[in-house]
Amino acid sequence: MEKVKPVERSTGGYLEALLQGCPDAVIAVDAKGLMTFANKSACELLECEMRDLVGKSIVTIYENEGRARETNRKLYLSGGLIHCHESVARTKTGKLVPTRISGAHLKDSSGNVIGSVGYFQAYRPWTAAESRQHEYCQELEARLSEWEDLGSPVFELWPGLSVVIVVGRLDSQRLAQLKKRLLDHIKVNKTRVALVDLSAALAGDSEVPIQLVKTLRMVRLVGAQCVVVGIESDMIAEAMEPLVADVASLNTFSSLQAGLEAAFAIIGLQICKNA
Known part of the structure; x- marks a missing residue:
């Protein structure tokens, strides 16, 4: 054939x-x-x-x-x-x-x-009703962006010291957004120490510990030290342990006060109580 x-x-x-x-x-x-x-x-x-x-x-x-x-x-x-x-x-x-x-x-x-x-x-131009609907959708998107920022605010507490507070369910997508905002903030503000407060955070999936360790490493790579407080979830702690080559190198504290004292000490400051 x-x-x-x-x-x-x-x-x-x-x-x-x-x-x-x-x-x-x-x-x-x-x-x-x-x-x-x-x-x-x-x-x-x-x-x-x-x-x-x-x-x-x-x-x-x-x-x-x-x-x-x-x-x-x-x-x-x-x-x-x-x-x-x-x-x-x-x-x-x-x-x-x-x-x-x-x-x-x-x-x-x-x-x-x-x-x-x-x-x-x-294309056919939008009618007035369609334009209003589009504007409403854009407004909702802007509000969602604001809510994301409120759920994980990143701010400079003192020159050289920045703080990020994570509130609510933490999944890999939200952690990726947080990592980008934190790294951009560190570069712009020349942050020396980043204090990450996880006291009010809840792990949303099994990828969170992996992404969290990557975030801490990235902070170190851009030239800042990282202080972590409030890792109260046994699941997160146990999942993070094998991912960290040297656990002793992590600055972790159970309370925000202890974490703040350590962060200020790194930049050469000390919290003193008034007499």
Whole structure:
């Protein structure tokens, strides 16, 4: 029986066929902002032919130059990737089309930006009710962020001494967020000692001890010493013990007062009682 030979296809031609078949408008530009490719959907969206686009500035397809600059600015600020950025396109006949743009920088093997590609999708603008719902969702997200900060506040108690107090259920996701905030705080404030109070924390899953040890190690790596107080859960203590190479190197205390005294001593201060 004769074997069927696979169909050979060039990479360039196959990729172009995929882009031409994409239902969204696809436009590529070079480093100078000149359009180098536009698929069939892009031509339909902008009511023109490909020859009307290729070689022209990407600015020409926007409502105005400000819209184009806004998209480019957001692309750079987001690290070279945007999703569903809202803008307005202008067709060849001058009609304005509300669009959502997803795009990414194109880079060479050395990591240099050589252009970008954007996916343009026409959409129906939100009604007043939809806009209010969107604003309400954004408000809820902001409140959730505030509640997360209140549940694990990080603040500078004294120059060189910062404190983080963990309240409530502590799972790996929350601990990861806490680690990022704590490390950023240490770098910005040049913290010498970080006091972590776990007196009101509850372990949420088995990954918490592992992530906690990693956090303590990261604090040491960025140049600060760590004082931990309130490890009252036997489960956390037993799970942490085999993960720490030298348990004696951990500054752990059962009470906040003892932990504060040790933290102040590290930075050369002493708590004195008034006579």
